[in-house]
Amino acid sequence: MNDSHYSSPEGHPDVDWLEHLVCPLTKQRLHLQGDKLITTDNRRRYNFKNGIACFLTPEERKSWDDYHIKITNKPIVAHPHYVRFTDGWKIMLDMGCGDGTMSASSAHKVRHIYCLNPGYIALQVLQKRGLRNMYPVNAFGEKTPFKDNFFDGVFNIFVIEHVGDPLPMLAEIHRILKPSGRLVIATDTANYYRFLRPIFQWKQMGWRRGWRKWKPNDPTHINMMKPANLRRHLSKAHFTIIEENIHYFTGAFRAKLGWLPHSIWESWLSYMFVFVCRKF
Numbered sequence: 287m288n289d290s291h292y293s294s295p296e297g298h299p300d301v302d303w304l305e306h307l308v309c310p311l312t313k314q315r316l317h318l319q320g321d322k323l324i325t326t327d328n329r330r331r332y333n334f335k336n337g338i339a340c341f342l343t344p345e346e347r348k349s350w351d352d353y354h355i356k357i358t359n360k361p362i363v364a365h366p367h368y369v370r371f372t373d374g375w376k377i378m379l380d381m382g383c384g385d386g387t388m389s390a391s392s393a394h395k396v397r398h399i400y401c402l403n404p405g406y407i408a409l410q411v412l413q414k415r416g417l418r419n420m421y422p423v424n425a426f427g428e429k430t431p432f433k434d435n436f437f438d439g440v441f442n443i444f445v446i447e448h449v450g451d452p453l454p455m456l457a458e459i460h461r462i463l464k465p466s467g468r469l470v471i472a473t474d475t476a477n478y479y480r481f482l483r484p485i486f487q488w489k490q491m492g493w494r495r496g497w498r499k500w501k502p503n504d505p506t507h508i509n510m511m512k513p514a515n516l517r518r519h520l521s522k523a524h525f526t527i528i529e530e531n532i533h534y535f536t537g538a539f540r541a542k543l544g545w546l547p548h549s550i551w552e553s554w555l556s557y558m559f560v561f562v563c564r565k566f
Contacts, residue, residue: 303398303421304334306436310341310429332431338409341425350405353506354384361415364390368443371470371562372396375438381427381459382445385411386420389441393417400437402430428454432462439463442471446516447479447507456523460565469525472560476510477553513552513559520563529562 307316307323309332314325316332323332323339333340365387372378372392380389383401385408393399402423403409409422425431427445440459446452459469511519513532520527534556543555552559 300418301334303400304339306433307339307423307431308433310425310431313433316431336410337413338406338422338424339431340406341423341429341431342404342406344406346426347404347406347424350403351407354405354408354411359411361385361390361411362387364415366391368392368441368470368472368560369395371441371468372439375468377437378439378441379430379432379437379462380420380441380443381430381455382442382448383412384408386415386417388443390415390417390420393419396439400432402427428458430458430462434461435464435467436462437464437467439468439470442469444473446471446519447473447510450508452509452519453523456519456525460523460525463565465565467565468528469563470560471516471520471563472558473511473516474558475553475556476512476515478557479507479510482554482557513556514549516559516561520561524566525563526566527561527563531560531562532556533558533560 301318304316304318304323308314309316309325309330312325312330314327314330316323316325318334321333321335323334324330362385368388369391372395375392375396377398377400378389378392378396379400379402380386381402383389383403386401389399389401397419399420400423401409401412401420402425403412404424404426406424409424412420412422423431427449440463442455442459446455449455463469513530517527532552534551546555
């Protein structure tokens with residue numbers, strides 16, 4: 287990245303990353319004036335305050351801010367599982383990043399990490415990590431403020447279950463991903479989340495205590511999937527899956543159920559799955 291268009295005005299250090307943002311509606315370039323990001327025709331203005339590029343109104347992000355308030359005001363420990371997928375990436379997007387827990391472990395190896403989230407408060411928590419190459423962007427996944435073919439890789443980790451119709455979001459990822467880029471997408475298996483997860487939680491907490499403490503499914507989880515469902519969505523969005531990582535239950539009972547068809551294992555005996563995809 288260069289600083290030919292952004293000279294770090296007073297109060298806004300390290301803003302050269304803004305040069306690569308565009309209007310999510312018109313895809314015009316933006317320039318920073320005070321605390322506003324303004325399109326080249328001066329017709330649209332977006333807020334840039336406290337280091338966060340905001341493309342949503344308070345009303346648009348309110349439900350997500352209310353949701354995050356209930357979680358924590360401190361960053362969740364960075365999740366190391368997904369680091370291996372970011373080899374060779376220079377610019378990546380963590381779509382639906384929350385507080386950056388899934389991408390923070392890659393901050394030492396990926397030069398620029400754009401962190402997009404519909405909630406503003408989660409991005410404020412992200413900033414508490416103090417990682418200067420993680421850039422907070424408040425926007426929706428189906429209307430992102432990025433140029434075509436921009437990213438080497440995109441994370442969509444435990445996001446798609448929050449989206450009623452995932453095709454517009456997947457189409458947007460297809461647009462902003464480089465031809466050689468990779469999409470890493472993960473979600474919980476539907477039947478595990480709906481039926482088996484409560485049982486395992488009860489067992490861990492004790493049946494009596496677990497029964498009192500267990501809460502209904504997260505109300506924002508409106509589109510739980512089986513692996514087969516996500517394969518169909520990805521194909522419709524013109525992605526090819528090049529690697530599948532389906533996480534199955536382990537233990538003595540697994541050996542006893544080895545005779546079951548693969549489709550049953552996928553649907554009922556896996557608890558999450560991760561697909562790595564490329565554009566076709």
